[in-house]
Amino acid sequence: MFAEIITIGDEILIGQVVDTNSAWMGQQLNDAGIFVKQISSVSDERVHILKAIDEAKERADIVLITGGLGPTRDDITKHTLCDYFGVKLVFNPEIYKDVERLFARFGKTVTPVNRMQAEVPENCTPLHNQNGTAPGMWFEKEGKIFVSMPGVPHEMKGIMAYEVLPRLKSKFKLPFIVHRTLLTQGIGESALAETISAWEDSLAEKKIKLAYLPASGMVRLRMTTSGENKSLLEKNIREKEEELLRIIPEHIYGSGEEKLEEILGKLLLDRNEKLGLAESCTGGYISHLITSVPGCSAYYEGSVVTYSYGQKERLLGVRKETLEMHGAVSREVVEEMAKGVLEKLIVDHSIAVSGIAGPTGGTPDKPVGTVWIAVSSGGRIVSKKFQFGSNRARNIQASADEAMNMLRKMLLSTD
Amino acid sequence: MFAEIITIGDEILIGQVVDTNSAWMGQQLNDAGIFVKQISSVSDERVHILKAIDEAKERADIVLITGGLGPTRDDITKHTLCDYFGVKLVFNPEIYKDVERLFARFGKTVTPVNRMQAEVPENCTPLHNQNGTAPGMWFEKEGKIFVSMPGVPHEMKGIMAYEVLPRLKSKFKLPFIVHRTLLTQGIGESALAETISAWEDSLAEKKIKLAYLPASGMVRLRMTTSGENKSLLEKNIREKEEELLRIIPEHIYGSGEEKLEEILGKLLLDRNEKLGLAESCTGGYISHLITSVPGCSAYYEGSVVTYSYGQKERLLGVRKETLEMHGAVSREVVEEMAKGVLEKLIVDHSIAVSGIAGPTGGTPDKPVGTVWIAVSSGGRIVSKKFQFGSNRARNIQASADEAMNMLRKMLLSTD
Numbered sequence: 001m002f003a004e005i006i007t008i009g010d011e012i013l014i015g016q017v018v019d020t021n022s023a024w025m026g027q028q029l030n031d032a033g034i035f036v037k038q039i040s041s042v043s044d045e046r047v048h049i050l051k052a053i054d055e056a057k058e059r060a061d062i063v064l065i066t067g068g069l070g071p072t073r074d075d076i077t078k079h080t081l082c083d084y085f086g087v088k089l090v091f092n093p094e095i096y097k098d099v100e101r102l103f104a105r106f107g108k109t110v111t112p113v114n115r116m117q118a119e120v121p122e123n124c125t126p127l128h129n130q131n132g133t134a135p136g137m138w139f140e141k142e143g144k145i146f147v148s149m150p151g152v153p154h155e156m157k158g159i160m161a162y163e164v165l166p167r168l169k170s171k172f173k174l175p176f177i178v179h180r181t182l183l184t185q186g187i188g189e190s191a192l193a194e195t196i197s198a199w200e201d202s203l204a205e206k207k208i209k210l211a212y213l214p215a216s217g218m219v220r221l222r223m224t225t226s227g228e229n230k231s232l233l234e235k236n237i238r239e240k241e242e243e244l245l246r247i248i249p250e251h252i253y254g255s256g257e258e259k260l261e262e263i264l265g266k267l268l269l270d271r272n273e274k275l276g277l278a279e280s281c282t283g284g285y286i287s288h289l290i291t292s293v294p295g296c297s298a299y300y301e302g303s304v305v306t307y308s309y310g311q312k313e314r315l316l317g318v319r320k321e322t323l324e325m326h327g328a329v330s331r332e333v334v335e336e337m338a339k340g341v342l343e344k345l346i347v348d349h350s351i352a353v354s355g356i357a358g359p360t361g362g363t364p365d366k367p368v369g370t371v372w373i374a375v376s377s378g379g380r381i382v383s384k385k386f387q388f389g390s391n392r393a394r395n396i397q398a399s400a401d402e403a404m405n406m407l408r409k410m411l412l413s414t415d
Numbered sequence: 416m417f418a419e420i421i422t423i424g425d426e427i428l429i430g431q432v433v434d435t436n437s438a439w440m441g442q443q444l445n446d447a448g449i450f451v452k453q454i455s456s457v458s459d460e461r462v463h464i465l466k467a468i469d470e471a472k473e474r475a476d477i478v479l480i481t482g483g484l485g486p487t488r489d490d491i492t493k494h495t496l497c498d499y500f501g502v503k504l505v506f507n508p509e510i511y512k513d514v515e516r517l518f519a520r521f522g523k524t525v526t527p528v529n530r531m532q533a534e535v536p537e538n539c540t541p542l543h544n545q546n547g548t549a550p551g552m553w554f555e556k557e558g559k560i561f562v563s564m565p566g567v568p569h570e571m572k573g574i575m576a577y578e579v580l581p582r583l584k585s586k587f588k589l590p591f592i593v594h595r596t597l598l599t600q601g602i603g604e605s606a607l608a609e610t611i612s613a614w615e616d617s618l619a620e621k622k623i624k625l626a627y628l629p630a631s632g633m634v635r636l637r638m639t640t641s642g643e644n645k646s647l648l649e650k651n652i653r654e655k656e657e658e659l660l661r662i663i664p665e666h667i668y669g670s671g672e673e674k675l676e677e678i679l680g681k682l683l684l685d686r687n688e689k690l691g692l693a694e695s696c697t698g699g700y701i702s703h704l705i706t707s708v709p710g711c712s713a714y715y716e717g718s719v720v721t722y723s724y725g726q727k728e729r730l731l732g733v734r735k736e737t738l739e740m741h742g743a744v745s746r747e748v749v750e751e752m753a754k755g756v757l758e759k760l761i762v763d764h765s766i767a768v769s770g771i772a773g774p775t776g777g778t779p780d781k782p783v784g785t786v787w788i789a790v791s792s793g794g795r796i797v798s799k800k801f802q803f804g805s806n807r808a809r810n811i812q813a814s815a816d817e818a819m820n821m822l823r824k825m826l827l828s829t830d
Contacts, residue, residue, distance in 0.1 A: 009626075010624075010626055010639075011626060011628050011637070012437075012438065012441070012454065013441050013450070013451040013452075013453075013454065014441050014442065014445045014451065014594070014639075015437070015438040015439060015440070015441030015442030015443075015445065015451075016438075016442075016596075016628060016635075016637065016672075017438065017628065018433065018434075018435050018438045019433075019434060019437070019438070019454075020433050022427075022430070022434070022456070023427065023430035023431075023432065023433045023434070024430060025430070026427070026428050026429050026430030027429065027430035027431075028430075030429045030430065035428070036428040036429065036430075037428070037457075037458065037463070038428075038455055038456065038457050038458075038463070038467070039427065039428065039434075039454075039455070039456040040453060040454070040455050040456075041437070041453065041454040041455075042452075042453050043452065043453075044626075048452070048453070052453070055470065070604060070627060070629070071604060071605040071608060072604060072605070072608045072627045111605055111606065111609060112609075113605045113608055113609055114605050131804075152629065154804075154806065154809065179429070181431075189485060189486065189487060190486040190487070190526055190528045190529050191526065193486060193487045193528055194526060194527075194528055209425075211424075211425055211426060211459075212485060212487045213426050213431060213432065214485070214567065220431075222426070222431065224425075224429075257431075277720075279699075279702075282706075283702050283703055283705070283706025283707070283711075284694075284699030284700065284701070284702025284703040284706065284718050284720065285699065285703040285706075286699070287694075287698055287699025287702070287703075287720045288698055288699040288700040288702075288703045288811075290698070291697075291698025291699065291700075291720075291722065291772075291811075292698070292807070292808065292811070294773070294774055294775065294807055295775070296698075296722070297722050297723065297776075300722050301721075301722055301723055301725070301726055302719070302720045302721045302722045302723070302726045302730070303699050303718070303719075303720040304717070304718075304719055304720070304730070305692075305699065305702045305706075305717045305718040305719070305720065306716075306717045307706065307711070307712050307715050307716055307717045308712065308716055308717070310716070310761070311716055311717045311760060314759065314760070314761075315717070315719065315730070315759070315760070344729065344730070345726060345729070345730070346725070346729075357706075358709070359709055360709065360710070361712075389569075391569065392707070392709055393707065394569065396703075396706075396707070
């Protein structure tokens, strides 16, 4: 069973908006046993939209369309779908009631423009939108399914979760798709490929596909297989995973879609221990990652983001002489920051980061991208210098990844 | 002049990776006067890749392909391009030298797998990759341009900036494209559309297109026009902008691609005043946004992220009685947090946020999504309660946006 996703809207083509919807939809469809064949982003133009739908329908059984359903004039999806199916728009009193309810919730009355949201192509089954005024629309023609949804992420997600996916699951007998992702660290993509070459060859006989997904400082290995017999698929994948664990045990640090901050969270939760941070160049980003995990308050106490010498002294108790003698980006300062967190926040573990994120602020002996990281637990402290590149956002991301990984290693080494 | 972007890789289709490359490429191409007609993400399959290239070539003059150039076996773009052009791979000693240099920089020697990176289709012009081993490749056939680049964002960006865009600019006489985006606040998309309806009608005679781009709590309005006479285009856009400013002066708070954190940064920089934060439910995210702006250390001192009662007391001096009487999510506590920042960090302005990000932790009178925000400057303090939804990530984002906007308004009101 194949699906295609079509996103409509010039804002994606001119790069004003990153298309995050398609990735989310791809995940959901995959979990349901539906492969996405192609994702196409097209402009707000009638002819182009019609052509994209035609092309998609040739390759796939299900065509999911997002965008172009707003109340404004640049949104033409609904009229274009009427053209495509040769039908006209009709006013739907049920949808109008939904629109009224939504407006009432925010204490507003429905405007004429919003009344038009209740007009839908006469051949569609409207799909309830919990989070907005534009309903989703389900069409069937010549054995193919077409669904149109708003492009606003949380509106689309609600319609997918409560309307589209349940209908697809009840309509089709779908195969099982099993993915397994292993997270590797400390080995580059090509060295990894050479090391596991024979194992990779052996995947074919079990009809398992392998993909390498490099990210900052790590490579994710994703195995995928599909078929009718779920337990057999899972068994095959599990066996291959166990084989790989025997080949490169030192490089595998996690599995699945787990993020480093989730892995770290579990380690801390298991130990019933608390974490605190001191951030300088990462500016609160590590704290943001850690607090993006629901339930983190069980092990996370907080972060002190110090963006000046004065704050490092005041909030963390870093000594003025240390700052003056070594500069803020130094082993001595990150170690005092890490100790400062243990004392001031009264936590079991701390991470401290100080560096030059760039693009300016570098010096000949501390160029942009120089970052010192310290992790500390009780009497122990480990610190390390990194040299990243010239891009501010990447330096912040890489510092956060390395810092969390240093703490992960320290926690494991004390087991 | 039209371009199409094809991204190759199952990881995008199954949603393991969000395609951020295409948005960046779309922006760059647009600035150069090239419209992106379609973005297509296709699987790592030979036949599908060939078909996508064929379809793209029919619609566009330039086909930009990313992905599938890694050293591992799931990467098949290079062989597929050989099939497409009917040529074979040849070893290129120049590229090999680049690969060796790159490995030497990291103190490594070239492996056989990496030697293959120096093999390219014989009809291509290799494009130097500053940031990786896989070169870009430029092809010309029947008056069309085809470019293949790695999917790793910073490698692709380097090749685009230093190789592809300069070549396209020197090869074609490109039209000028002028965009102007105005940021509106405090009015919904449909109410805005009704208010500016007559103005929107008047854009057509100047050949200006308008798009509405709603985001949390604000709507961006983007005007686009293109032609030969750059100063005329700019004059037309400027006139329409001035007209709009007269129609909805109270709703326009910025322009261009400026982010709220950048607007805030400029306001603080102009005043030569300092900001500090106290974050609870936003967990460092506001600090992350503010420190994503280069040069922020001129006006930003830091953030105290307090994820427990104890830290609010210890680090910010919030009184225990206030916490016990009103709970952490209350006007009283955010106001003490905001005052605590002014005193402890010795700054001119502070923002404090405390709320229930979810998905758990809500109570009947403080459901998930309840957020209190206070902003304070010297003797003044303004606090406000918000009720967002049930999604953790969205609540964090919305809290950050509203908090920065409250400070923006306070700064402007004291002018």
